[in-house]
Amino acid sequence: METEKIQEKGENMTVYEVSYLLLPSLAVEQVPAKASSFKEMVSKAGGELISDEDAVLIDLAYPMTKVVSTVRHKVNKAYFGWIKFGIPLESEADTKGIEAVKKGFDTDNDVLRHLIIKTVRENTLINGKMKLVKEEKMRIDNDAEEVVADAVEDVVVEEKVEEVVV
Numbered sequence: 001m002e003t004e005k006i007q008e009k010g011e012n013m014t015v016y017e018v019s020y021l022l023l024p025s026l027a028v029e030q031v032p033a034k035a036s037s038f039k040e041m042v043s044k045a046g047g048e049l050i051s052d053e054d055a056v057l058i059d060l061a062y063p064m065t066k067v068v069s070t071v072r073h074k075v076n077k078a079y080f081g082w083i084k085f086g087i088p089l090e091s092e093a094d095t096k097g098i099e100a101v102k103k104g105f106d107t108d109n110d111v112l113r114h115l116i117i118k119t120v121r122e123n124t125l126i127n128g129k130m131k132l133v134k135e136e137k138m139r140i141d142n143d144a145e146e147v148v149a150d151a152v153e154d155v156v157v158e159e160k161v162e163e164v165v166v
Contacts, residue, residue: 013086015050016098017119018042020105021112022055022079023066031055031079034110038083045100047085050121055081068109078112084119 022034035054042049058080065074087097098116105114 012089013048013121014089014098015084015086015119015121016047016101016116017082017084018101018105018114018116019080019082020055020114021060021064022081022110023073023112024057024075024077024079025073026079026110035081038081038104041104042083042085042101045087045104046097047087047101050084050086051123052083053081055079064112066112073112075112086121 018038020038022031026034032054035052039049039052056079057077060076060078063074063076064078065072067073102116105111105116
């Protein structure tokens with residue numbers, strides 16, 4: 001009986017995941033409070049939290065800028081976090097909940113960028129171990145006209161697939 005209620009509740013929800021980058025100008029002590037405020041914002045919009053990960057400082061692949069008031073912030077690092085949540089589907093045209101979440105992220109001056117996607121409730125991460133594999137690649141040095149061996153480290157992921165029983 002209880003599992004039927006859970007399945008019925010899951011079928012009437014649209015599941016979203018929002019990932020966000022916060023400006024590195026935030027103090028380390030402020031980051032968990034900001035993540036909590038995002039979770040609270042999702043709850044106020046009618047969302048049900050499924051899973052999340054608090055923001056951690058990462059190096060960005062390329063520099064990004066954000067203008068707040070009249071100040072231009074150019075950053076090479078940012079705090080990255082994500083939240084997976086479900087919003088009850090009242091009707092096909094009802095998008096008030098996700099619009100409220102989007103507006104909350106758009107108006108927050110500490111958010112560098114964010115991305116909201118529709119996803120599935122199940123965990124889609126593959127549990128695997130990463131190991132480095134050294135491989136020698138041959139290249140021709142044009143200046144000296146000789147063959148040089150370069151050691152290159154490639155990352156190989158060993159997949160461990162677990163069966164999920166629903």
